Amino acid sequence: NVVSLSSTTISKDKLLDGLLVSSFDEASCFSRYRSYLYRKTSPHKPSKYLISKLRNYEHLHRSCGPSTKFYNKIMRKGTKFNKIDVSTKCKYLVWTAANGLGNRIVTLVAAFLYAILTDRVLLVKFGADMSGLFCEPFPDSSWLLSRSFPYWKDQKHIETYENILNNFKDTVFHHLGRYLLHPSNEAWEIIRKFYEAHLARANERIGVQIRLFNTHRPPHQTVINEIVSCTLQHKLLPDFNAQKSVVSPLKKTSKAVLVASLFSEYGEKLKTMYQTNKTVTREVIRVYQPSHEERQKSNDDMHNIKAWTEIYLLSLCDALVTSPKSTFGYVAHSLGGLKPWILKRAYNETIPDPPCRHAKSMEPCFHYPPKYDCRDNSTVDFTSLFHYMKHCEDVSGGLKLV
Ligand code: GDP
Numbered sequence: 083n084v085v086s087l088s089s090t091t092i093s094k095d096k097l098l099d100g101l102l103v104s105s106f107d108e109a110s111c112f113s114r115y116r117s118y119l120y121r122k123t124s125p126h127k128p129s130k131y132l133i134s135k136l137r138n139y140e141h142l143h144r145s146c147g148p149s150t151k152f153y154n155k156i157m158r159k160g161t162k163f164n165k166i167d168v169s170t171k172c173k174y175l176v177w178t179a180a181n182g183l184g185n186r187i188v189t190l191v192a193a194f195l196y197a198i199l200t201d202r203v204l205l206v207k208f209g210a211d212m213s214g215l216f217c218e219p220f221p222d223s224s225w226l227l228s229r230s231f232p233y234w235k236d237q238k239h240i241e242t243y244e245n246i247l248n249n250f251k252d253t254v255f256h257h258l259g260r261y262l263l264h265p266s267n268e269a270w271e272i273i274r275k276f277y278e279a280h281l282a283r284a285n286e287r288i289g290v291q292i293r294l295f296n297t298h299r300p301p302h303q304t305v306i307n308e309i310v311s312c313t314l315q316h317k318l319l320p321d322f323n324a325q326k327s328v329v330s331p332l333k334k335t336s337k338a339v340l341v342a343s344l345f346s347e348y349g350e351k352l353k354t355m356y357q358t359n360k361t362v363t364r365e366v367i368r369v370y371q372p373s374h375e376e377r378q379k380s381n382d383d384m385h386n387i388k389a390w391t392e393i394y395l396l397s398l399c400d401a402l403v404t405s406p407k408s409t410f411g412y413v414a415h416s417l418g419g420l421k422p423w424i425l426k427r428a429y430n431e432t433i434p435d436p437p438c439r440h441a442k443s444m445e446p447c448f449h450y451p452p453k454y455d456c457r458d459n460s461t462v463d464f465t466s467l468f469h470y471m472k473h474c475e476d477v478s479g480g481l482k483l484v
Pocket residue numbers: 181182183184185186292293342343344373375377378379380385386388389390392407408409410411
């Protein structure tokens with residue numbers, strides 16, 4: 083029966099193949115059940131094991147999270163954390179913010195993985211700069227650490243944990259990120275409007291993320307030329323037509339290029355290039371840049387909303403070109419389930435050859451992994467011990483799951 087078949091497909095798609103549960107109030111978080119309408123179905127299916135771990139986690143969070151008896155007890159001032167019985171079923175992991183939004187999201191998902199694997203309840207300490215970005219991810223509970231937490235300001239008493247990488251499939255961030263990170267209604271409204279106005283009608287959406295660190299800024303034009311060279315080599319965008327006299331019929335297809343950068347020059351230059359030159363395929367290429375904040379302001383709520391909506395819009399693209407060593411880009415490609423083309427770092431006017439390299443996996447890169455082997459009292463290359471770990475394309479000393 084066609085009707086029931088299609089409704090099963092819708093609910094399967096809507097719940098991201100079982101990653102999400104259906105019990106949330108839809109209006110409290112539109113993005114949770116509607117984001118599937120804005121991107122292609124992920125070819126990566128979550129395993130039954132992951133889904134059962136998530137359901138168990140939700141149960142644990144409901145039993146130990148905010149407003150439960152045990153939670154209220156530990157929230158009371160004077161509770162000595164090191165005196166809490168370690169055998170209790172309620173153990174907690176508190177996430178706190180550092181650096182920009184990409185770094186924050188990568189560590190948040192890593193902390194969630196650690197919480198799931200060690201049966202801890204994840205609580206997030208969100209200040210005003212983070213509180214308007216995401217919906218509550220866990221049913222019938224909250225993940226927000228309350229401001230009445232006795233050590234909100236003074237964290238000395240809390241045991242801290244190094245985030246760990248674990249042996250999964252290369253879809254760890256992809257699934258956990260899609261489970262955990264739903265744009266708030268405010269952020270979703272910005273994403274939805276931008277997507278529908280500029281990206282929805284294009285036949286293909288190419289995201290370009292340009293992140294330059296303060297210490298190193300090659301000329302704008304070099305970066306533009308590098309991007310053009312990368313998109314051309316890998317057939318993401320067509321070449322320009324040098325023979326102006328040859329007129330081939332206009333192609334009906336169009337491509338939208340979404341540029342994310344702190345600087346307006348990139349979007350403007352790329353837009354001018356595709357407006358003033360015809361392409362060999364005669365496809366229409368439209369370039370959009372949602373914002374240009376000029377500098378990083380990570381403690382500003384509106385600035386973070388822009389960053390989050392751009393990360394998310396990039397994740398809705400069909401292909402991505404990203405900058406090296408940027409967690410902002412990692413979150414976008416992992417959420418999108420995409421292996422990006424990572425640009426090589428340019429140092430002067432010379433375009434690097436090759437201009438970009440295809441990522442080996444969808445996982446983020448861990449930039450500064452431990453290198454010390456305690457047993458041998460020597461440094462060790464962990465890729466030699468774990469076959470599922472490789473050095474990153476963009477940070478040679480970094481590690482990523484493949
Ligand atoms: P990373 O430093 O590239 O690893 O990424 P982070 O996200 O941790 O820090 C960069 C921060 O700079 C972002 O969170 C934003 O606040 C800002 N930023 C950098 N690039 C962009 C961009 O393309 N768009 C917007 N809106 N903000 C950006």
